[in-house]
Amino acid sequence: MTNSTGFASYFQFNNVDWPNMWSASWETVWMTLISMIAVIVFGIILGLILYLTRDSKNPLVKVFNWVVGLLVNIFRSVPFIILIVLLLPITKSIVGTIIGPKAALPSLIISAAPFYARMVESYFREVDSGVVEAAQSMGASTWQIIYKVLLPESKPALIAGATVTAISLISYTAMAGAIGAGGLGNLAYLDGFQSNNNTITLVAVVIITLFVFIVQGVGDFLVKRTDKRTL
Amino acid sequence: MIRFNNVSKQYNTKDGELVAVNDVNIEVKDGQIFGIVGYSGAGKSTLVRMLDGLEAPTTGEIDINGTDIAKLSGSQLRKQRQKIGMIFQHFNLLWSRTVIQNVMLPLEIAGVSKSERIKKAQELISLVGLSGRENSYPSELSGGQKQRVGIARALSNDPEILISDEATSALDPDTTNEVLDLLLKINKQLGLTILLITHEMHAIAKVCDEVAVMDSGSVVESGTVFEVFKHPKQDVTRKFVSEEFSSPQEKDDLTVTELTDRYPEGKLIRLTFHGPQSELPIVSNVIRKFPDIEVNIISGSMRQTQEGAIGSLSLQFIGKTEVIEESLDYLKSLRVETEVISND
Numbered sequence: 001m002t003n004s005t006g007f008a009s010y011f012q013f014n015n016v017d018w019p020n021m022w023s024a025s026w027e028t029v030w031m032t033l034i035s036m037i038a039v040i041v042f043g044i045i046l047g048l049i050l051y052l053t054r055d056s057k058n059p060l061v062k063v064f065n066w067v068v069g070l071l072v073n074i075f076r077s078v079p080f081i082i083l084i085v086l087l088l089p090i091t092k093s094i095v096g097t098i099i100g101p102k103a104a105l106p107s108l109i110i111s112a113a114p115f116y117a118r119m120v121e122s123y124f125r126e127v128d129s130g131v132v133e134a135a136q137s138m139g140a141s142t143w144q145i146i147y148k149v150l151l152p153e154s155k156p157a158l159i160a161g162a163t164v165t166a167i168s169l170i171s172y173t174a175m176a177g178a179i180g181a182g183g184l185g186n187l188a189y190l191d192g193f194q195s196n197n198n199t200i201t202l203v204a205v206v207i208i209t210l211f212v213f214i215v216q217g218v219g220d221f222l223v224k225r226t227d228k229r230t231l
Numbered sequence: 232m233i234r235f236n237n238v239s240k241q242y243n244t245k246d247g248e249l250v251a252v253n254d255v256n257i258e259v260k261d262g263q264i265f266g267i268v269g270y271s272g273a274g275k276s277t278l279v280r281m282l283d284g285l286e287a288p289t290t291g292e293i294d295i296n297g298t299d300i301a302k303l304s305g306s307q308l309r310k311q312r313q314k315i316g317m318i319f320q321h322f323n324l325l326w327s328r329t330v331i332q333n334v335m336l337p338l339e340i341a342g343v344s345k346s347e348r349i350k351k352a353q354e355l356i357s358l359v360g361l362s363g364r365e366n367s368y369p370s371e372l373s374g375g376q377k378q379r380v381g382i383a384r385a386l387s388n389d390p391e392i393l394i395s396d397e398a399t400s401a402l403d404p405d406t407t408n409e410v411l412d413l414l415l416k417i418n419k420q421l422g423l424t425i426l427l428i429t430h431e432m433h434a435i436a437k438v439c440d441e442v443a444v445m446d447s448g449s450v451v452e453s454g455t456v457f458e459v460f461k462h463p464k465q466d467v468t469r470k471f472v473s474e475e476f477s478s479p480q481e482k483d484d485l486t487v488t489e490l491t492d493r494y495p496e497g498k499l500i501r502l503t504f505h506g507p508q509s510e511l512p513i514v515s516n517v518i519r520k521f522p523d524i525e526v527n528i529i530s531g532s533m534r535q536t537q538e539g540a541i542g543s544l545s546l547q548f549i550g551k552t553e554v555i556e557e558s559l560d561y562l563k564s565l566r567v568e569t570e571v572i573s574n575d
């Protein structure tokens with residue numbers, strides 16, 4: 001293998017180990033997908049808790065809302081790269097290892113779920129209060145209001161928020177990759193940067209960009225399809 | 232039957248105690264259309280929220296067909312709410328659901344089977360005149376159509392009472408009339424008790440049997456719509472009644488000055504007549520009986536209420552003062568109320 005320098009160093013495609021590249025891409029997709037599913041589930045649950053407990057007059061519920069809100073804010077504000085390091089012992093005890101795509105999941109989920117939860121809370125607040133009151137006047141229980149009114153009426157917003165979250169998750173996986181989680185970030189860092197092989201870095205970037213475009217495109221399509229407010 | 236017994240509602244705010252509803256006594260009989268009219272802040276919405284158990288009265292009780300609403304909670308309260316249909320100013324339809332899905336929502340909440348839901352929803356959609364639009368989304372409908380969906384939805388659980396909370400306030404006059412006609416039709420066809428909350432006297436006059444006028448939390452006047460229109464006692468009621476006759480009168484001012492300029496000897500008179508008198512040819516009787524006076528019509532309006540017509544007519548009489556006095560006496564003998572607006 002010869003390494004040229006300068007601009008030409010980006011285009012030495014014979015230096016790229018393609019099977020390696022594909023498996024790294026797959027790892028990135030896998031990490032994003034699995035963590036995204038968990039983020040949507042936990043984010044909606046947390047967002048619902050925040051929404052439902054926000055105006056309570058019961059002091060216990062108030063304290064509960066405050067604690068959940070505080071935890072969400074803490075994990076949302078810790079920079080991701082520090083969060084990974086902070087969670088290493090926990091990751092070790094849950095997953096059994098601190099290396100590889102699986103090891104990235106706990107920190108990915110713990111950092112993105114609170115982020116999504118705050119969005120979910122605000123989407124629920126944006127649901128027309130008149131519609132919620134109408135459902136109450138029909139005799140709906142809280143649970144019925146959640147799955148018959150809140151969730152369907154905020155669906156496009158929930159999807160749009162999930163799209164944004166998924167895109168930041170993709171970039172988180174790359175960051176996690178740099179410290180051993182696998183995926184395209186790992187490949188770009190080890191085989192690209194540390195081996196002074198710019199072509200690999202470039203190809204990894206192109207593939208990640210492609211992923212982001214696909215996620216954005218699918219998200220936009222689904223938002224448009226579910227939003228019946230303007231036709 | 233709905234009965235408010237000495238109902239009051241107070242809120243503790245930063246600026247002290249706020250009395251939203253003050254010692255209200257109202258009785259709505261079965262099958263009636265009962266109107267509650269008042270400006271915003273008069274306490275109408277609080278009254279509705281208490282009726283629905285969304286808020287509890289501070290004192291007094293609200294009795295709906297023998298049930299004290301304030302004593303209910305949890306699933307009992309939810310069951311009770313299913314017996315009350317409600318329509319709203321801003322329709323409050325779910326944009327994510329089609330027309331038929333919106334109408335089916337209360338049935339889903341009540342746990343009615345799917346085939347029955349569809350059957351019932353389709354019946355109601357045709358009752359409100361929206362057949363063929365079942366699968367449209369609210370965003371594809373006009374305001375009046377949306378309110379029709381709201382009405383169908385409110386009726387889906389076969390309620391004992393329908394509450395209309397400013398349901399026509401966001402609609403244009405024509406659409407308002409359409410919706411009011413629909414409410415009348417439902418009242419007659421289903422024998423449904425309707426409580427109509429509004430700030431528009433027009434809506435009250437058109438459909439209600441009885442009316443309560445609210446001002447700063449209290450009911451200041453109540454009775455049959457006809458009585459209240461005929462002899463408004465309180466200032467706020469007079470204001471509401473005159474607003475109802477207002478559109479032609481606004482143009483009056485100009486014509487009045489023009490006419491007084493042109494006929495300085497004239498006398499401007501307003502006649503108010505109701506029921507049978509409104510069907511008599513009063514003006515031509517006056518002209519025939521007193522050929523020496525000339526009569527100019529300045530403005531006039533007629534309102535149909537559920538009990539009969541109420542009319543208001545502004546005239547200018549030109550002639551000798553004695554003859555005009557005589558003609559006014561004659562009008563009084565016909566039981567027409569007369570009022571001299573100005574005489575120069």
